[in-house]
Amino acid sequence: MKLFLKIWRQKDASTKGQMVDYTLDGVEGDMSFLEMLDILNEDLINKGEEPVEFDHDCREGICGTCSLQINGEPHGPDRLVTTCQLHMRKFNDGDTIVIEPFRAKAFPVIKDLIVDRSSFDRIQQAGGYISVNTSGNTVDANAIPIEKHAADSAMDSATCIGCGACVAACKNASAMLFTSAKVSQFAQLPQGRVEATDRVMNMVRQMDLEGFGNCTNTGACEVECPKGISLENIARMNREYLAASVKG
Amino acid sequence: MSGLIKSSIARKLVMALSGLFLVVFLTQHFVINFTSVIAPETFNQWSHFMGYNPLVQFVLQPILIAGVVIHFVMGFILEAQNKSARGVSYVKYNGGANASWMSRNMIYTGLVVLAFLGLHFYDFWVHEMAYKYVEVKAEDPTRYHAETVEKFAPIWRTLLYVVSFVLLSLHLWHGFASSFQSMGVNNKYSPVIQKIAKIFAVVIPLGFAFIAIYHHLNPITH
Numbered sequence: 001m002k003l004f005l006k007i008w009r010q011k012d013a014s015t016k017g018q019m020v021d022y023t024l025d026g027v028e029g030d031m032s033f034l035e036m037l038d039i040l041n042e043d044l045i046n047k048g049e050e051p052v053e054f055d056h057d058c059r060e061g062i063c064g065t066c067s068l069q070i071n072g073e074p075h076g077p078d079r080l081v082t083t084c085q086l087h088m089r090k091f092n093d094g095d096t097i098v099i100e101p102f103r104a105k106a107f108p109v110i111k112d113l114i115v116d117r118s119s120f121d122r123i124q125q126a127g128g129y130i131s132v133n134t135s136g137n138t139v140d141a142n143a144i145p146i147e148k149h150a151a152d153s154a155m156d157s158a159t160c161i162g163c164g165a166c167v168a169a170c171k172n173a174s175a176m177l178f179t180s181a182k183v184s185q186f187a188q189l190p191q192g193r194v195e196a197t198d199r200v201m202n203m204v205r206q207m208d209l210e211g212f213g214n215c216t217n218t219g220a221c222e223v224e225c226p227k228g229i230s231l232e233n234i235a236r237m238n239r240e241y242l243a244a245s246v247k248g
Numbered sequence: 249m250s251g252l253i254k255s256s257i258a259r260k261l262v263m264a265l266s267g268l269f270l271v272v273f274l275t276q277h278f279v280i281n282f283t284s285v286i287a288p289e290t291f292n293q294w295s296h297f298m299g300y301n302p303l304v305q306f307v308l309q310p311i312l313i314a315g316v317v318i319h320f321v322m323g324f325i326l327e328a329q330n331k332s333a334r335g336v337s338y339v340k341y342n343g344g345a346n347a348s349w350m351s352r353n354m355i356y357t358g359l360v361v362l363a364f365l366g367l368h369f370y371d372f373w374v375h376e377m378a379y380k381y382v383e384v385k386a387e388d389p390t391r392y393h394a395e396t397v398e399k400f401a402p403i404w405r406t407l408l409y410v411v412s413f414v415l416l417s418l419h420l421w422h423g424f425a426s427s428f429q430s431m432g433v434n435n436k437y438s439p440v441i442q443k444i445a446k447i448f449a450v451v452i453p454l455g456f457a458f459i460a461i462y463h464h465l466n467p468i469t470h
Contacts, residue, residue: 100339173335204257235434238257
């Protein structure tokens with residue numbers, strides 16, 4: 001199929017970017033979105049032009065590296081997939097596809113479609129862990145009995161790959177879904193309860209410091225999340241935060 | 249106030265609690281107003297009570313005004329912060345693909361309701377304040393029903409009220425149900441809570457619109 005692409009090109013973080021039009025022929029429905037961009041880049045390289053920079057790594061939907069706002073939606077129009085899992089059969093011959101980087105003040109553009117998502121790393125570093133003494137007396141995690149429902153729910157929260165689609169989709173560029181998933185994956189387990197108060201206070205403080213917007217419960221994040229992280233996580237984080245604030 | 253707006257979750261909670269408070273107010277306002285249709289005598293009695301009871305006038309009324317002010321000031325603060333959090337706007341943003349129109353346009357529906365409050369205060373509250381404290385007229389427990397019905401004689405005012413109630417309904421459709429999520433309530437009862445909140449969001453504004461239209465169509469003839 002033949003596609004008309006409008007792609008955000010930006011030389012570096014300090015240069016102003018703009019949309020550039022490309023026409024690409026010979027795209028197959030079985031290709032992934034990233035393979036389509038690979039073909040475009042091969043064309044550009046053969047013509048001696050600068051290829052389009054975009055993030056990718058595992059290309060099987062588990063690493064959270066690929067991003068892209070495709071026709072106004074993070075990871076494109078399909079549900080529960082990352083951009084690398086998005087097939088070109090979701091588009092039609094002659095379609096115009098608008099491709100932009102994830103937009104948020106806390107996700108500054110590095111080049112073209114690549115954004116700096118290290119703000120997520122800093123939120124994790126603020127409390128997204130449990131402290132374990134590893135000096136030879138580590139206890140086996142499975143030695144503590146955990147109710148199956150809690151274990152399953154914590155695992156659901158832990159499936160967040162930190163791609164940033166929630167921020168990109170949210171009209172407020174809020175990072176509540178990501179942060180709440182990372183709070184929730186520990187909050188539901190006995191190992192995580194030990195530092196639960198400090199964790200939620202510190203992670204929310206870091207999230208606010210990074211300049212993400214406020215959640216207004218539109219639910220866009222949940223719909224666009226490639227891993228189906230639910231709004232229940234945000235409600236849980238709200239409860240955890242309010243309880244932690246009362247405890248002081 | 250500065251402490252409240254420091255944390256994004258505290259800001260959510262302030263919006264939720266002030267919004268829920270206004271929902272409670274709307275309910276009692278609707279119940280009293282509805283008596284103007286079914287029992288004008290009762291409407292007169294209750295209106296007189298609300299207008300002259302010191303607890304209502306000097307305690308509840310200031311709390312209500314504070315609730316309204318906190319809700320819309322916080323709404324403006326959130327909107328400004330949220331706009332700035334995006335940084336560079338998308339060339340194409342398909343908001344309708346993943347969120348309802350109501351949830352994405354709370355600021356606009358809220359602004360219309362706020363503008364309506366201005367008109368509503370001018371129509372009734374300013375009039376009452378002038379009656380009681382400027383013109384210092386004698387108490388008359390029988391005047392409220394006739395005064396209210398007369399207000400809806402002009403079609404333009406009735407229409408403005410009805411349009412505002414539609415926007416209020418859209419605002420409540422997202423706001424009421426959403427306040428529970430902000431307070432951390434998301435459990436097996438949530439689907440029922442959401443349903444009740446949405447029924448409220450339709451029924452109460454519809455009721456207010458009915459009252460306005462009823463009085464427009466049934467003027468008092470002497």
